[in-house]
Amino acid sequence: MASHGIRDQVAIVGMGCTNFVENWGASLDDMMIDASNEAYASAGVNKDDVDAYWFGTAQSAMSGIALARALQLQNKPVTRVENYCATGSEALRQASYALAAGAYDLCMVVGAEKVKDTGFQGLNANPIPNDGTARTLTAAAMFSMIVPAYGNKYGVDEDTMRAALSHIAVKNHYNGARNSRAQFRKEITVETVEKAPKMAGTLGLFDCAGVADGSAAAIVCRAEDAHKYTDKPIYVKALSFIAGNGGGLTDPNYDYTTFPEIAACAVDAYAQAGVTNAREQVAMAEVHDCFTPTELLLMEDLQFSARGTAWRDVLDGVFDLDGELPVNPDGGLKSFGHPTGASGLRMMFEAFLQLRGEVPEERKIHSLAEGRKLALTHNLGGYPGEMVSFISLLGAELD
């Protein structure tokens, strides 16, 4: 079984990202047009220069026609991509492989989701006809089961668990307050987090990501062509994807303290990128903080913390904006909300800005200046026991 990766074969040369908000006044098309135009401008190209498109949306549209019609593309191949919450990332992965294979020279990836037209709370999957026996829990409830399981396994008392989870929420909102594109731009206090109404298990409102509309786009080409478009290309070091088989839901050995799909995905991604010590080599990570306990477990599955110790690293500030390995410096899903098809590309947008030194002063991280060179982005989709995992590693320099 091989997973060779395409390290340094593909580069991101332009990106765009809308504000992520409850965008009552803008349609899916509006947001895709805005993100795309920003990306074209960023790469200095026009629509006709792009050979092929990959369009990620989980359930706001179907088929490539939705993008072709919005942008009025002229006889271009457009592939619609869906892979749960990793949809936007997956679209970029597919475009990158088409470039590496030599099928096209310049590709564009657009991710978009219009979540707020449903009138419902949270994210809701379009129902597929079924026998009526499937779970009907919210994601919050499924992820809430991590908290007691992790606490029990590692002997972390309830107050300490609460403190670690609150720290994650406060950190991500602190970062989001410094990002003009974020949905929530206010710092919050531990007290706010802990007094919020409970949604599921011990998770309160501020343990959950927001819900927003948004779109993000990227223009990608082969690495050798990158300097035609920009002086500061961002190179793809690794793209890894795993679709879980749902075994965790029915396997009595699964204990809700790890996401095995993500741990395996991390091993593959680090191998592709030649990373031997993630904690020391990764400069920043944009991770899928759909709920605060999710981010806690990710620190271990992504090998940033040893098993059973992430809570301590969180409380020690290791992942804070000014910490050793900043996590979600843009504010994460917590501050941005989660327009499913766009989130993965929004994460890459932050990596793109940070690696190019284009973030505002107040969001700058130290780790890059101190010699670390890699940015990691990570999405998951699904639930503990049954999820997809995506990890990318990006860098500003060729190895």
Add this chain to the structure above:
Amino acid sequence: MGHGIAATDGPSVTVGPMRGIISWGAYLPYRRLDKSQISAFIGQGGGRGTRAVASFDEDTTSMGVEAARLALRGAEVSGASAPEVVLFGTALPAYADKTNATAIHAALRLPAEVPAFDMGASVGSTAGALRLALSTVGNRLVVTSDMRTGLAGSADEANGGDAAAAFVIGEGDGVVAEYIGGATITEEFIDRWRSPGDIRSKVWDDKFSELTYVAAGRQAYKNALEAAGLSADQVDLVAVAAPTARIGSALASKVGAAKVVDDLTATIGCTGAAQPGLVLCNALENAEPGQTIALVALADGANVMILRTTPAIAKYTPARSIASQLESGAPLAYGRFLSWRGMINVEPPRRPEPARPSGTAAARTTDWKFGFVGSRDSQTGDVFLPPMRVSSDGQRTDQMEDAPMADVQGTIATFTVDRMAYSPSPPIIFAVVDFDGGGRLPIELTDTDLEEVAIGGRVEMTFRRLFTADGIHNYFWKGKLIRG
């Protein structure tokens, strides 16, 4: 005397092998409404005592399944053969047009060759089902179930109750109560009535009903004693199922039996079509070998069935006694009762309501959906819930055997409460359950209060109606804490 139902069943029914009740199962829903809450809330009605309340996820079909499971467990212990016919009676069928007994049949995993019939949507249907089963040949499963309700503050609301009872009836050494005779008096009169689909019944005149029923009951009782060749003082226990407690006690006091069986109206309520079965179960649970029991069912006339307990009853232990279920009930707030009955609408979580289950998808998975049958890898023993065709390592296909899990207990590995998910009665309590001998399923818990739930808690499965969409009742299984 043939194998049909007749005006009276005399000793001729006892010619040939001994025929009667082989096993019984009474099912009482978990919640109890303290009736003193009613007038405090609504300004009228209520009274003393409690009534049993079916949960929001129960209906007459699902309660019938639970009672039938208990009865079949008893029959299995007695070594009786499987039922050859299922007869289901209720005054509140979950479906019209479509048969309800087939869902019970599916949940019990009976062979397709076993017929399953509804007896019609009336209280009197269940006495008919019992009499039909007792006076014919072959093994019969009789399932009776009802939910009684009325407008807020009404007598029916306070005095009604929800329950189910089931019996395996047949021949042989396993018979615990032999049928020795019966009689019927049929009366057409307006006592109580309900148009199909209405949420409540109406009643004409209590006194008129009482006089009519007592007269019909006494006549049927007399005829039944004659048919069985007994005198009134030879009856040890009389059990009366009547539209109201008052009518029941009025008749019971006049028949001259040694003892009147508690009809449970003060604790469970008048359970309508389930009442004859329920009081018969209570009589059997309180009977000794060699006793004579007279069951009187008053509904559009009177049906009397006389049984004599056999030595086998001394060895029979009901799978779950009425006494233990009376003890383990838990209180329910009146407001919640009203919302469960559709009398008041409570704001739901702002989430999409579930789509109707697919008829064709459900038809492919009947054994899973209704029977809770997973698959077990014949090589590794891995249990899959729902059933899978491919082994967990992906290497082998179709090397599975059935893993029936409905009667397997489990342990809570972890749990949560979901305050946002759609439920007809939020919040949802949800647990990851590890079954004894293998298999795990994350599943909703019912009849459970959050403070009772703990990792390591023990769980059994119960057949429920998850929700109804587009008129389709979505039946499946939930977990329930094992108590006592």
